[in-house]
Amino acid sequence: CSGERRKQSEFTMSNWQPAPDALNEVVALLQASTVPDNAIQQQSYQRLNQYSVQPEFHLYLLHVFAHHPEIGVRQVAGLLLKKSIKNMYHNLSPDMQTHMRTSILSLLTDPHPKIRSTAGLLLTTVVQVLVTFDQCPEMIPGLLHYLQDAANESGVEGAFGALTKICEDHADKLNDQRLASRPLDALIPIFLQYFNHPRPEFRRDALNCMNQLILIMPTALDLNIDAFLQGISHLTQDTSSPVRKLVCQSIVILLEVRMQVLMPHFTPIVQFILHASNDPDETVALEACEFWSSICDLPPELFNDVKPLLSHVLPHLIPLLLSRMVYSPEDIAQFELEEDEQNENVPDRPEDIKPIFHKSKHAADDDASDDNDSDDEEDDTGDDDVEQWNLRKSAAAGLDTLSHSFGVDILPILLPLLQERLANTGGHWAIRESGILALGAIAEGCMDGVVPHLPTLFPYLLTLMNDPAPYIRSITCWTLGRYANWAVSLNDHENV
Numbered sequence: 308c309s310g311e312r313r314k315q316s317e318f319t320m321s322n323w324q325p326a327p328d329a330l331n332e333v334v335a336l337l338q339a340s341t342v343p344d345n346a347i348q349q350q351s352y353q354r355l356n357q358y359s360v361q362p363e364f365h366l367y368l369l370h371v372f373a374h375h376p377e378i379g380v381r382q383v384a385g386l387l388l389k390k391s392i393k394n395m396y397h398n399l400s401p402d403m404q405t406h407m408r409t410s411i412l413s414l415l416t417d418p419h420p421k422i423r424s425t426a427g428l429l430l431t432t433v434v435q436v437l438v439t440f441d442q443c444p445e446m447i448p449g450l451l452h453y454l455q456d457a458a459n460e461s462g463v464e465g466a467f468g469a470l471t472k473i474c475e476d477h478a479d480k481l482n483d484q485r486l487a488s489r490p491l492d493a494l495i496p497i498f499l500q501y502f503n504h505p506r507p508e509f510r511r512d513a514l515n516c517m518n519q520l521i522l523i524m525p526t527a528l529d530l531n532i533d534a535f536l537q538g539i540s541h542l543t544q545d546t547s548s549p550v551r552k553l554v555c556q557s558i559v560i561l562l563e564v565r566m567q568v569l570m571p572h573f574t575p576i577v578q579f580i581l582h583a584s585n586d587p588d589e590t591v592a593l594e595a596c597e598f599w600s601s602i603c604d605l606p607p608e609l610f611n612d613v614k615p616l617l618s619h620v621l622p623h624l625i626p627l628l629l630s631r632m633v634y635s636p637e638d639i640a641q642f643e644l645e646e647d648e649q650n651e652n653v654p655d656r657p658e659d660i661k662p663i664f665h666k667s668k669h670a671a672d673d674d675a676s677d678d679n680d681s682d683d684e685e686d687d688t689g690d691d692d693v694e695q696w697n698l699r700k701s702a703a704a705g706l707d708t709l710s711h712s713f714g715v716d717i718l719p720i721l722l723p724l725l726q727e728r729l730a731n732t733g734g735h736w737a738i739r740e741s742g743i744l745a746l747g748a749i750a751e752g753c754m755d756g757v758v759p760h761l762p763t764l765f766p767y768l769l770t771l772m773n774d775p776a777p778y779i780r781s782i783t784c785w786t787l788g789r790y791a792n793w794a795v796s797l798n799d800h801e802n803v
Contacts, residue, residue: 320406333367385425412449415465427468447490467512474519482525491527502538507547514553521560548588555594593698599705603712631702632741710752718756736776747786
């Protein structure tokens with residue numbers, strides 16, 4: 308690029324054109340950065356980094372991203388442009404900044420989905436480095452224009468790609484009270500309109516944007532809350548699994564931040580969540596199962612209002628949660644494959660018998676950021692099935708929180724189901740395993756009601772320590788630990 312670059316003061320964006328030799332050099336460096344030769348890659352990155360301190364270089368990246376015939380080269384240019392926006396945006400002249408924003412905005416309608424997606428990422432990065440949307444006055448009107456032109460589906464897709472990221476990462480800037488105009492006053496009604504769009508991807512994106520905004524509950528959403536509730540009520544019957552999943556997410560978020568708006572509709576909501584918890588799509592069922600833990604974790608004054616209504620569904624809910632605590636067929640197939648590859652005579656390793664479940668999703672998240680966990684907490688590091696939050700764990704967490712909220716009142720429903728599963732010696736081990744997990748999950752909430760059964764249950768659990776199925780042995784260790792205080796409190800220490 309040397310010799311071809313000009314200082315910012317020597318040109319205006321209205322007549323700027325890339326110098327051919329400099330453009331060819333930039334393209335060659337971008338192409339070299341993707342070759343499967345580490346030395347060549349490193350050399351090209353060094354040159355690109357050297358050029359990145361020059362403001363005009365970013366215009367070359369933008370030009371390549373917008374116009375080069377090779378999609379791969381365009382993507383590399385876009386990713387480098389993202390880095391340059393983070394590091395150099397405020398070093399560019401206002402004229403350059405405006406040109407960059409408007410050019411990226413126009414690329415949201417690019418015919419190539421990957422370019423539209425990258426353009427959305429670049430716009431989000433611009434929002435990240437700015438203090439307020441007043442510093443990019445063309446952005447919200449441009450995005451609104453694409454959404455209002457529903458016939459241009461590429462533009463709608465590109466706009467939603469950007470807005471989904473912006474709502475997720477920068478909702479507070481959209482709701483900035485200092486703005487001359489309020490972007491959400493215009494955006495939220497359009498999002499609601501897209502709840503009825505024939506393309507499921509647009510219904511999904513519109514609802515995803517709204518879900519991010521519930522967390523901050525802006526005035527524009529508060530004013531449209533009835534329309535939003537009507538919209539998600541309509542979407543409960545959606546044929547798209549991703550949309551139904553987001554409906555469940557909407558309800559869970561509202562439960563935590565604006566419970567009162569759900570109360571008039573609580574009975575149909577519970578029926579929908581009950582149905583969704585049994586959805587054949589596990590991603591939908593997982594999101595629905597989060598509802599049961601969330602509602603039981605409400606402050607007592609709120610939970611007491613819904614407890615009578617919730618108690619009516621316990622005969623249906625508890626068997627459902629128990630059924631969702633069984634390992635999936637895919638998990639079982641993977642376990643059996645791993646078991647076939649191992650020598651069955653090898654003793655259990657510590658990671659083979661570590662707890663499969665107990666922490667709630669939120670507790671696990673908290674512990675992941677806490678380097679000072681006490682030794683008596685379960686270690687959630689290691690195997691993927693331990694680390695990954697899934698439907699089985701969510702259902703078990705739901706049963707755990709129900710046991711704390713309803714106590715021994717759930718036992719008349721649960722105990723016959725547990726007895727049936729624990730006695731299922733002729734069936735698949737995963738059925739028994741789910742019963743042992745459930746027995747451990749209710750240990751704290753239902754201890755008083757389970758104690759009379761422990762003289763029989765505890766010896767039975769001890770025999771399972773020799774079960775041929777490693778996951779039976781694993782969950783049995785955990786469940787025994789949940790009742791260890793009862794065991795050590797007995798006077799019959801010799802038998803214990």
